[in-house]
Every structure is written in structure tokens, then in C-alpha cells.
Amino acid sequence: MSEISSNKDINIVLVEPEIPQNTGNIARTCAATGAALHLVRPLGFEIDDRKLKRAGLDYWDKLDITYYDGLDDFFQKNPDAEFFLFTTKAKHCYSDIVYPKRVFLMFGKETKGLPEELLYQNPERCVRIPMRDTLRSLNLSNSAAIAVYEVLRQRGFEGLREDGELTKYKWDE
Numbered sequence: 616m617s618e619i620s621s622n623k624d625i626n627i628v629l630v631e632p633e634i635p636q637n638t639g640n641i642a643r644t645c646a647a648t649g650a651a652l653h654l655v656r657p658l659g660f661e662i663d664d665r666k667l668k669r670a671g672l673d674y675w676d677k678l679d680i681t682y683y684d685g686l687d688d689f690f691q692k693n694p695d696a697e698f699f700l701f702t703t704k705a706k707h708c709y710s711d712i713v714y715p716k717r718v719f720l721m722f723g724k725e726t727k728g729l730p731e732e733l734l735y736q737n738p739e740r741c742v743r744i745p746m747r748d749t750l751r752s753l754n755l756s757n758s759a760a761i762a763v764y765e766v767l768r769q770r771g772f773e774g775l776r777e778d779g780e781l782t783k784y785k786w787d788e
Contacts, residue, residue, distance in 0.1 A: 623651035623679055625766055627759050628698070628721040630686060630729055633659030637725065640756035646674035649774060650763050653719070655683045686733070693719065698740060701762055702728050703752050705741035710765055712742055720762045725755050 627650050632638045638654070645652045683689040690696070698719040699712060723729035734741050744761055746753060753761075767775065780786070 625650040626719040628653040630655040631724040635660040637755040641759045646677040651679040653681045700741045705743035709742040714766045
């Protein structure tokens, strides 16, 4: 676990996450995809929380995690970060963006999302995952998975295995 920024191409940034199970699920997504996880304090749980670790199962040793003491610390340590702010308040669809080689996908806390001032100052970086207007938002871990897999789709799932194998049978070739 690092205190300096990752050099990974795909970075998921959670700003003040509150629910350990969501962060654990996102950590598992990061491990499965090779994305780095960035956690911006304060966190709504302890890192050793058993719910967090149970959601991430045995993937913790495969993670690249960086911690920050607030958003100012994140932006200071990542001055050239090309970031996209995932929010229900955005005017742009997440799938309309051509993501850069090194990208930071940012998500806010479960109860409030990202700070509105940050959204207002960066309107072209705000993106939305479409959904029915009768619901408040998607689950944070689902949103992070949708975002990282869109970036990976645009890159042809580079570095990921795309085929699977049966355990008892063989696929017909």
C-alpha cells in the first residue's frame, strides 16, 4: 500500500467512500482488471474492517492502493491527472468519451456523490451512466465496474483473458 500515486493507466478514485462492502467489491474489480485503487480520506470505515476484506476476498495482495488526505492532496500528488467525474448530475454520457491512455475515474461518497463545486468547475469532465429518472443512483461498486470496463472495451480488453474454460467439459472448437 502506497502513499504516492500509482503509475497504472486505469485508476479508480473513491472520494470519501462510506460503505466497506462497496470498496471491497471495487478492490476486487481493480484486482481483476489491473486498475489502481485510490482512496481519498476520510473513509467511513477502517481499512482492516472485516466486511471490506470479505468483499475483496483474497485479492488484497494483488492491489495497487494509494491513500490521500482529502481531494487537495489527491490533486497535488496527481497534477497532470486526466480525470472524469462520475455523477448523476452530468450532461455527458460515459460511453461518449474517448478515454486517454492514463485515466482517473472518480466517484463520490455513496450518500452525496462528488462535491458540487468540483463538478461545476469541471463540466466537460462530468459523465453520467444512463438510468431511469425515478431512481437516485446506481450502486457505487456497479458504477465503478461499468466505468472501468468501458475504458477496457475501448482498448480491446488489452491484457485481459477473454475466453474461459469449462471444468468438466471442453468447448467445441
